[in-house]
Amino acid sequence: xxxxxxxxxxxxxxxxxxxxxxxxxxxxxxxxxxxxxxxxxxxxxxxxxxxxxxxxxxxxxxxxxxxxxxxxxxxxxxxxxxxxxxxxxxxxxxxxxxxxxxxxxxxxxxxxxxxxxxxxxxxxxxxxxxxxxxxxxxxxxxxxxxxxxxxxxxxxxxxxxxxxxxxxxxxxxxxxxxxxxxxxxxxxxxxxxxxxxxxxxxxxxxxxxxxxxxxxxxxxxxxxxxxxxxxxxxxxxxxxxxxxxxxxxxxxxxxxxxxxxxxxxxxxxxxxxxxxxxxxxxxxxxxxxxxxxxxxx
Amino acid sequence: xxxxxxxxxxxxxxxxxxxxxxxxxxxxxxxxxxxxxxxxxxxxxxxxxxxxxxxxxxxxxxxxxxxxxxxxxxxxxxxxxxxxxxxxxxxxxxxxxxxxxxxxxxxxxxxxxxxxxxxxxxxxxxxxxxxxxxxxxxxxxxxxxxxxxxxxxxxxxxxxxxxxxxxxxxxxxxxxxxxxxxxxxxxxxxxxxxxxxxxxxxxxxxxxxxxxxxxxxxxxxxxxxxxxxxxxxxxxxxxxxxxxxxxxxxxxxxxxxxxxxxxxxxxxxxxxxxxxxxxxxxxxxxxxxxxxxxxx
Numbered sequence: 001x002x003x004x005x006x007x008x009x010x011x012x013x014x015x016x017x018x019x020x021x022x023x024x025x026x027x028x029x030x031x032x033x034x035x036x037x038x039x040x041x042x043x044x045x046x047x048x049x050x051x052x053x054x055x056x057x058x059x060x061x062x063x064x065x066x067x068x069x070x071x072x073x074x075x076x077x078x079x080x081x082x083x084x085x086x087x088x089x090x091x092x093x094x095x096x097x098x099x100x101x102x103x104x105x106x107x108x109x110x111x112x113x114x115x116x117x118x119x120x121x122x123x124x125x126x127x128x129x130x131x132x133x134x135x136x137x138x139x140x141x142x143x144x145x146x147x148x149x150x151x152x153x154x155x156x157x158x159x160x161x162x163x164x165x166x167x168x169x170x171x172x173x174x175x176x177x178x179x180x181x182x183x184x185x186x187x188x189x190x191x192x193x194x195x196x197x198x199x200x201x202x203x204x205x206x207x208x209x210x211x212x213x214x215x216x217x218x219x220x221x222x223x224x225x226x227x228x229x230x231x232x233x234x235x236x237x238x239x240x241x242x243x244x245x246x247x248x249x250x251x252x253x254x255x256x257x258x259x260x261x262x263x264x265x266x267x268x269x270x271x272x273x274x275x276x277x278x279x280x281x282x283x284x285x286x287x288x289x290x291x292x293x294x295x296x297x
Numbered sequence: 298x299x300x301x302x303x304x305x306x307x308x309x310x311x312x313x314x315x316x317x318x319x320x321x322x323x324x325x326x327x328x329x330x331x332x333x334x335x336x337x338x339x340x341x342x343x344x345x346x347x348x349x350x351x352x353x354x355x356x357x358x359x360x361x362x363x364x365x366x367x368x369x370x371x372x373x374x375x376x377x378x379x380x381x382x383x384x385x386x387x388x389x390x391x392x393x394x395x396x397x398x399x400x401x402x403x404x405x406x407x408x409x410x411x412x413x414x415x416x417x418x419x420x421x422x423x424x425x426x427x428x429x430x431x432x433x434x435x436x437x438x439x440x441x442x443x444x445x446x447x448x449x450x451x452x453x454x455x456x457x458x459x460x461x462x463x464x465x466x467x468x469x470x471x472x473x474x475x476x477x478x479x480x481x482x483x484x485x486x487x488x489x490x491x492x493x494x495x496x497x498x499x500x501x502x503x504x505x506x507x508x509x510x511x512x513x514x515x516x517x518x519x520x521x522x523x524x525x526x527x528x529x530x531x532x533x534x535x536x537x538x539x540x541x542x543x544x545x546x547x548x549x550x551x552x553x554x555x556x557x558x559x560x561x562x563x564x565x566x567x568x569x570x571x572x573x574x575x576x577x578x579x580x581x582x583x584x585x586x587x588x589x590x591x592x593x
Contacts, residue, residue: 003409006494010405014417017402017465024462025424028432028439035434043441089330092323105579106331109338112575112582113568114523116541120548120564121341130557132340135356166334171586178587198319227428230525234545255430260530265434272431279428 035269042263054270064271066246067254068278074161074250075225075282081165082172082221083214089169090176091202108170115167119234122163126150126235150235153247160248164231172217179213180206215290219283226279227252251275341568345369345561352557365558372547372562379536380543381567384522387453387539391460392517396510398461399468404498406469407476408484418473424466429526437530452537456528460521468513471588475509476502515578515585522571540567 036054038047058064089107093100110118125132126149134146149159183206191201207214229252233241241257242249255275259268344352346364402421406414436459443450479502487497503510528542538546544563551560575582 005488006405006409007411009494009498010409010411013401013405017398017421017469018417020398020458020462021421021424021465024436024459025427025432025465028435029427031435032431043438089327092327095320095323097320097323097327101579103327103331104583105576106334108579108583108586109334109572109575111586112519112571114525114541114571116523116525117544117564117567120544120560121337123548124341124561125337130352130357132337132357135358139356174583174586223426223428227430229430233525233529234548238545238549252428252430255433259434260437265438269434272428272434275428276431280426 032269033273035266036273038266040266040269042265047266050266054267055274057267058270058274063246063249064254064274067242067249067251070157070246070248071226071228071250071278072282073157074228075222077158078161078165078225079218079221081161082169083218086169086172086176090173090180091206093173093177094180107173110167111170113167115164115230116234118167119160119163119231122159122166123150123235125163126159151244153245156236156244157248160231160235163235164228167231172221175217176210176213179210182213183209211290211292215287218290219287222283222286223279226250226275226282229253229256251278338568338572341561342565345558345565347558347561349556349558352561368558368562369566372559372566375559376535376538376543376547377540377563377566380538380540383453383537383543384539384541387456387460388518388521390453390457391464391521392514394457394461395464395468395517396513398465399472399513400503400506400510402465403469403472404476404502407473408481408502418469421469422466425470433526433530440531452532452534455531456539459527459531460517460524463524463527464517464520468517471513472506472509475506479505509588511581512585512588515582516588519582519585 035047037049037051039050039053040047093104097103113121124130126134128134128146128148128151133149137143137146147155149155187209188201188205191205196204228250232248232250232253233256236243236248242253251271252275255268255271258264258271340358343360344357345368346366347361347368348363348365351361405411406418440450440455483501483505484494484497487501488494492500523541524539525541528539532538532542535543535546544560544567547560547563551557
């Protein structure tokens with residue numbers, strides 16, 4: 001009786017979300033895969049089935065390879081620049097400190113600023129003549145290192161990574177801290193009583209107990225990093241998105257240019273579909289590599 | 298409030314040997330990192346108060362003779378105000394839309410045993426795996442069609458629908474988890490007392506789920522306030538610009554015209570209110586950011 005009356009509510013409760021979600025996510029998803037087998041050149045043009053042609057083009061497309069390479073570079077360098085300091089700061093914030101609320105406020109403050117605004121701020125920081133960075137380097141005698149950051153094919157991607165890490169690191173510190181909070185305090189305490197130092201406790205107790213959390217965060221990072229767009233668009237665009245010389249061109253910026261500057265919608269769809277494959281494969285791989293016997297606690 | 302250096306004193310039961318190297322090192326590193334962020338924010342605000350000639354003076358951190366507060370008013374009146382309003386409209390509506398959908402859809406999945414509940418949940422969660430560029434081309438073309446066919450379709454509606462659906466996976470995940478933690482006896486007791494299931498949901502479940510809903514509202518608001526890709530794709534008219542898109546436009550203008558004050562005033566005006574809100578809601582926002590992220 002009780003459940004029967006409730007069952008009548010299932011449909012009206014679930015249906016609105018189900019319909020909207022299917023229409024806005026899955027219909028377009030299916031259409032993208034379908035378009036990738038056609039030769040569609042944008043709105044109002046005819047669509048003709050061409051089979052795997054777009055995928056053959058994609059395999060030989062040097063610009064796409066470059067974009068994939070840059071995406072992987074961004075994921076890797078960004079991951080290092082993100083996780084090492086995030087772990088260190090999360091650990092530091094676990095210690096009995098004064099002014100913790102102040103520290104976490106400042107560390108998290110960039111997170112609440114829009115990514116595009118943070119990107120713009122850093123674009124100006126890197127400005128060779130009036131930015132904050134180069135005049136500062138000159139002042140402290142490092143004028144040698146004062147390169148035009150965003151104008152240099154060698155440094156542009158790293159410069160963008162630094163900006164986006166500054167913006168996002170707070171979230172990861174927060175998530176790692178939440179993971180550390182769940183470690184029962186008697187475990188590290190016991191290790192300390194046995195005479196282990198801070199580094200030893202961190203390496204042999206904290207990291208193994210945190211491993212599951214770190215794995216999830218790593219996969220999350222990869223999924224997110226392979227979809228990087230806003231920072232690159234804002235800091236190199238809107239005219240030369242992905243520049244200089246394609247050195248900051250990643251998968252999404254390339255798809256964006258092909259689809260919405262050149263209006264090659266069929267090819268853009270093939271690229272986007274390939275991107276899904278790449279993300280899926282890479283996160284699966286990392287999931288495998290980081291698989292370890294987990295410690296139950 | 299800031300203890301930037303010096304010896305830490307014992308806090309809450311922990312006795313810390315004063316002046317240990319470890320603690321000094323932690324304070325110094327944290328202080329340097331925080332100083333770095335403060336300098337960046339400070340520089341943006343300071344520059345926004347300079348005149349256009351002052352900005353060109355070297356070094357960029359020098360203090361101007363007079364602070365031009367009128368820069369802010371000018372930026373607000375020449376576009377930033379409008380952008381704020383646009384952002385506020387789409388963000389608020391999109392947030393309400395996405396959280397409402399999930400509040401309803403997650404309840405039967407979490408609380409009523411039926412055959413399809415698990416597959417349904419999995420289907421809703423699948424969205425997390427789908428990269429947004431993968432749906433962009435068909436969405437763009439569909440929206441284009443709708444715009445040509447019906448004049449009443451406007452960019453606000455498009456963004457509100459996209460934002461409402463964009464939150465489905467995450468919100469359903471969090472709400473399902475939250476509903477599951479509520480005791481089952483409550484609903485049974487209400488049913489025995491003669492309350493209809495709808496009334497039980499409305500008067501017992503939803504009020505109990507308030508903390509979860511509040512976290513989601515904050516998190517969704519933050520996400521959609523900062524959204525860039527859909528705004529870039531669908532907004533065309535300058536009067537429709539949201540804050541995130543409008544600032545990139547202001548930036549372009551500043552680069553071409555050499556009047557840099559405008560963009561710095563714009564960045565300050567969008568940054569400062571958010572930081573003030575964050576200052577007062579730090580605990581809630583922090584909780585919102587962690588919610589659901591580490592479940593299971």
